[in-house]
Amino acid sequence: xxGVVVESRRxxxxxxxxxxxxxxxxxxxxxxxxxxxxxxxxxLETNAKILELLEKAVHSFDIEWISIFNxxxxxxLPLDVVLRLARFTRNRVVDIETxxxxxxxxxxxxxxxxxxxxxxxxxxxxxxxxxxIRNGVLRKGIPQSEVYRVAEVRRQLRYVLGDSVRFLVYVLxxxxxxxxxxxxxxxxxxxxxxxxxxxxxxxxxxxxxPREVSVSSDLLSFLRERCMDxxxxxxxxxSFGNGIKYVVY
Numbered sequence: 001x002x003g004v005v006v007e008s009r010r011x012x013x014x015x016x017x018x019x020x021x022x023x024x025x026x027x028x029x030x031x032x033x034x035x036x037x038x039x040x041x042x043x044l045e046t047n048a049k050i051l052e053l054l055e056k057a058v059h060s061f062d063i064e065w066i067s068i069f070n071x072x073x074x075x076x077l078p079l080d081v082v083l084r085l086a087r088f089t090r091n092r093v094v095d096i097e098t099x100x101x102x103x104x105x106x107x108x109x110x111x112x113x114x115x116x117x118x119x120x121x122x123x124x125x126x127x128x129x130x131x132x133i134r135n136g137v138l139r140k141g142i143p144q145s146e147v148y149r150v151a152e153v154r155r156q157l158r159y160v161l162g163d164s165v166r167f168l169v170y171v172l173x174x175x176x177x178x179x180x181x182x183x184x185x186x187x188x189x190x191x192x193x194x195x196x197x198x199x200x201x202x203x204x205x206x207x208x209x210p211r212e213v214s215v216s217s218d219l220l221s222f223l224r225e226r227c228m229d230x231x232x233x234x235x236x237x238x239s240f241g242n243g244i245k246y247v248v249y
Contacts, residue, residue: 002035002046003245004053012065013057017081018046022072024099026139027125029175031205032071034240040078046244047081053246054088061248067095074111075102082114089115095168097123100146105156108165120165123198124150127172129186137177151193166195168228173219175202176210180219187226196228203233205240 005014020043021036037043057063066089070077074096094117103122112120128134131144154167169190173183187197204212223230 001240001242001245003050003247004057005245006057006061006063006248008061008248010065011062012067013054013061013063014067015050015054015069015085017050017068017070017077018043019070019072019077022099023076024072024141026141028137028139029172029202029204029209031209031240034205036071043078044080047078048084049244051081051084051088053244056246058088063092065093065095069097073098073102075107086115089117091116091118093117093119093121095121095123097125100124100126100142100150103150103153105153108153108157112161112165118164121168121195122165123168123170124194125170125172126190127170127186128178128182129189130182133178133182138172138175147193154194163195168196168198169194171197171199171227172202173199173223174212174215176213180216183219184222187223191226197226199223199227199230201230201232 002016002018004016006012007014018035018037020038021033022030025033037046054066068074068085074082075098094115096111103124108120108122125140126134126142126147127138127140129147134140134142150167154165157165171183171186171190172178173180183199187199190197201215202210202212204210220230220232
C-alpha cells in the first residue's frame with residue numbers, strides 16, 4: 001500500500017512512499033518490491049502525490065509523529081523526496097527505516113540537519129539475534145559485526161545528542177525457521193544494546209515466501225511486556241498494487 005495512514009488518536013501519520021527496489025533485495029520474506037519503481041519520473045511523481053496527502057493530514061489533524069516507510073532503506077530515497085519531506089518533519093517525532101550499512105554518525109547527523117526533527121527514531125530490521133538464522137534462513141545479509149557497529153554509533157550519538165536520536169530494532173516472529181525461544185532471546189539481547197524493540201508478526205504475501213507459524217499466548221504475553229510495540233496487524237488490510245490510499249483511523 002502506498003499513501004498516508006492517519007492514526008488520529010495517536011496523532012501519527014504513517015507515510016508509505018514509492019522507491020526503487022531495495023539494493024539488497026534478497027530477504028526471503030519481503031514483498032515490497034511489488035510496489036517499487038524503475039523510472040525516476042514515476043518515483044518522483046508518485047511521491048509528490050503522497051506528500052500532498054501528508055500535507056492534508058498535517059493540516060487536518062494535530063500530527064506530532066510521522067513514520068516514513070519506503071519498502072527499503074530511507075537513505076535510498078531520491079534526495080528531492082527527502083528535501084520535500086523536510087517541510088513536514090521539523091520539530092516532530094520522525095521514524096525512518098534503514099539497513100545498517102547506511103548508518104554512520106555522519107549520515108545520521110546529515111539527516112538531522114535536513115529533517116530537523118524533535119526526535120529521530122531509526123528503525124533497523126535485524127529481525128533475529130542469531131546470525132546463522134538471520135543470514136542463512138532469512139537471508140538478511142547482515143553480519144553480527146554490524147549489530148555491534150551500529151550499537152557503537154548509537155552510543156556515540158547519544159553521548160553528543162542525548163535521546164533525541166533513538167535506535168529501534170525489529171524482531172520478526174511467527175515465521176518458519178525462527179522458533180519462539182529465539183524470538184525471546186532476540187528481544188532480550190537487542191534491548192541491551194538499543195533503545196527499544198518492535199516485534200512484527202510475519203505475514204506471508206507471495207507463494208514462495210516462508211510459511212506462517214502459529215504464535216503461542218506465552219510468546220505474545222512476553223512480547224507485550226518486553227517490547228515497545230507489537231505489530232500483529234490483525235485489523236488492517238495492507239494490500240499491494242492498489243494505487244495510492246489515504247486512510248484515517
